[in-house]
Every structure is written in C-alpha cells, then in structure tokens.
Amino acid sequence: MKIKFYKIDQEFKRIKKKYIEKIKVIFNSGNFILGKSNIKFEKKISDLLKIKYVCGVGNGTDALELAMLAIGIKKGDEVITATNSWVSSLNSIINIGAKPVLVDVKDDFNIDCDQVKKAITKRTKAIMPVHLNGLPAHMEKINKIAKKYKLKIIEDSAQAILSKYGNRYAGTIGDIGCFSMHPTKNLGVAGDGGVIVTNSKTVHKKIKIIANHGTNNKGDLVMVGRNSRLDEIQAEFILQRLKYLRKDVTRIIEIANLYNSSLKEIVKIPKNNSKIKSVHTYHRYVIMLKNKNERDSLKKFLEKKKIETKIHYTKPIHKYKCFAKYSFKKNLQNSEDQSKKILSLPCNHFMSKKEVSFVIKNVKIYFLNKASF
Numbered sequence: 001m002k003i004k005f006y007k008i009d010q011e012f013k014r015i016k017k018k019y020i021e022k023i024k025v026i027f028n029s030g031n032f033i034l035g036k037s038n039i040k041f042e043k044k045i046s047d048l049l050k051i052k053y054v055c056g057v058g059n060g061t062d063a064l065e066l067a068m069l070a071i072g073i074k075k076g077d078e079v080i081t082a083t084n085s086w087v088s089s090l091n092s093i094i095n096i097g098a099k100p101v102l103v104d105v106k107d108d109f110n111i112d113c114d115q116v117k118k119a120i121t122k123r124t125k126a127i128m129p130v131h132l133n134g135l136p137a138h139m140e141k142i143n144k145i146a147k148k149y150k151l152k153i154i155e156d157s158a159q160a161i162l163s164k165y166g167n168r169y170a171g172t173i174g175d176i177g178c179f180s181m182h183p184t185k186n187l188g189v190a191g192d193g194g195v196i197v198t199n200s201k202t203v204h205k206k207i208k209i210i211a212n213h214g215t216n217n218k219g220d221l222v223m224v225g226r227n228s229r230l231d232e233i234q235a236e237f238i239l240q241r242l243k244y245l246r247k248d249v250t251r252i253i254e255i256a257n258l259y260n261s262s263l264k265e266i267v268k269i270p271k272n273n274s275k276i277k278s279v280h281t282y283h284r285y286v287i288m289l290k291n292k293n294e295r296d297s298l299k300k301f302l303e304k305k306k307i308e309t310k311i312h313y314t315k316p317i318h319k320y321k322c323f324a325k326y327s328f329k330k331n332l333q334n335s336e337d338q339s340k341k342i343l344s345l346p347c348n349h350f351m352s353k354k355e356v357s358f359v360i361k362n363v364k365i366y367f368l369n370k371a372s373f
Helices: 009-029 036-049 060-070 088-095 113-119 139-149 201-211 232-242 245-263 292-304 321-326 333-341 353-372
Strands: 053-057 078-082 099-103 124-128 152-156 176-180 194-198 285-288 342-345
Touching: 009 232, 036 053, 036 194, 036 232, 053 060, 053 201, 060 088, 060 152, 060 176, 060 194, 060 201, 078 088, 088 099, 099 113, 113 139, 124 139, 139 152, 194 201, 245 285, 245 353, 292 333, 292 342, 292 353, 333 342
Parallel strands: 078 099, 078 124, 124 152, 152 176
Antiparallel strands: 053 194, 176 194, 285 342
C-alpha cells in the first residue's frame, strides 16, 4: 500500500462537472477579475466565519502584507511573530519595510506569550500570532497584551480555516485575520489565493483599495497600491470546494483522533495548553520524537513502507543565514529543539480507514522493533 501525504489530485474529481460549467460562464463573460464569483466567494466566507468583511487576494503572504499596510504599519515599526513558522510571516513583515521580531514558542508550537511581553519596545506596533498546524494560539492572553500596550493583532490563520478558540473562529479574534488558500491547505485553490477578514469597515475599505492598484470603487487613484486580486477562476474553484469544507475538516479531525488514541503512549502529541477550549483542524498532524535520530529513523522506516511523511519545518527562521542581518535573538531553544524532533504524518480527508490503520500499525511496529534499526 502506498500512502501519499497529500491527495490534491482528488480535489478536482469531485467538483469537476459543476466547476467546468461555471468556468464556461466566466470565459463567455470575459470577466476574469473582481466579478460575480469573487463577490459570492467573499459573502460565503463572511457567513462561514461570522465576520463582517472579507477580501480575496492573490495569496496568503499578500494577505499579511496588505493587512499590515491597512492598519498603518510603517517602515521601522516592529512586528512580533513566532520563529517556528513558514517564512511567509517573516517575509511579509520585511517586504513592507517593518522590522520582524522573532520569539520562541511553547510546547503546543504556538507563540509564547511571556516572550511576546519581553519583546515589546517603544517601536512595537503589532503582534502576528501564527495558528500553527491548525491549533489556535492563546488569543485571550495575546488580546490582553495588545490592549495593555495598544498594539494591533494580525492573525496568521493560513493553516487554520474553521479552527476555533472558544466560540470564535481563528482569524476573527484579533484586528485582522489572514488565510492562505495554497493547494495544500484544508481549503485550497488550483494555484495561489488568499483571504483577509476583519470587522472594521475602514480597514476593509483600505485593503480593497490597496489590493487594486490604489483605486477606489469609482476607479479613482487615491493612494499608492499594488496588484493582489483573487481571480474569478480561483474564486469559483473555492466556491465549489466550500460545499465540502465542513465535511472534510470533520474527517481530518476524525483521523487525528484515531492517531491520538492509538499513538499517545509511544510519541508526544502536542495539545492545546490553553484553558480556553479550542478546535484543532489539523492542517498537519505533527508528532514529536525523543531526538533527531529517532525522528529520522522513523521517517526512513515509514518511507520503506511507502508511507510519505514530511518535516514542517527543518529549522526555525532565525537559523537561516539569509536573515542574519536582522540580529534576531540567538537562543530560541524550544523552536530549535522541536525542529529536530517533529514529524508530520499523512492526515488528509481522502484517506481511507484502511490507510489510517496502516500508518498506525507501522508506527507501532517501528517502536516495537526499533532496537533492530
């Protein structure tokens, strides 16, 4: 049996008939940008997340950049975020001329709020928590810190569509939420796409203008802008996928729970450390081994069994030489230690019970016989 980490190729099969019908309408209309599909998509996301304003943009990194520009983050302003995330969070801060401040994370892989407080200076303007792997960060603590120091919160919810913190969805708790619709995400397009959500009419209006070359809805140029618009073909792709999203996420959580119950005695499974109840949507199912050798050995063993696994991410951002000039705090120990021990198991909504059982069986076999490897 061969088990792929992703099964993106299967997404098109179930939406093909309806999607092709809609694509024909788009091509016949000649309206590929800012059309009916985009308007409908934004309304659907608004209803789904119970948030007032939504803007589809080119990708998740653009979403973060536009969000910061819209709330007035300027050159030299400091934005605090976690070091164990994908580089897009860091790049977005650098790309708008702001200064990234990287802090460590807790055992649940989410930003350490105590470290956030220690990192605040007079130049700090915002906090960018990352809901890594689909588990929400400790937003109650982050909101209290932001309120005390008069900071803005941009939620990097790229991996957390439908994740919940208390009774609110990830991305709707801070000032602005940003989502990626990269094909690997639980809600992905056939290319690149992103979403920005907010309850601020003023912020939403500014995002819309910046994302469309600085033009308002009358076509007048009113500020310096850029080009980051979700096209109609991608908007329609998401509209078709949205029909399956809740079912897909439910299935992913079911698979994760099977892993949890079966593997909890032999590997470390990061869990929510907050007192607030959360819904983890498992964009990735990550286990943690004792050390790098054990992680690499298990990965190699599973590869021999034709089970594809991945490492997200091989090292934290502050360890890359290309960012050395930003003089990040050198010792971010949790992130450094975790990067050597983590392994992502396949956990996608197209997996069968047989495939899930096969993964569990072979992880157990490895630990029963690891002395021989």
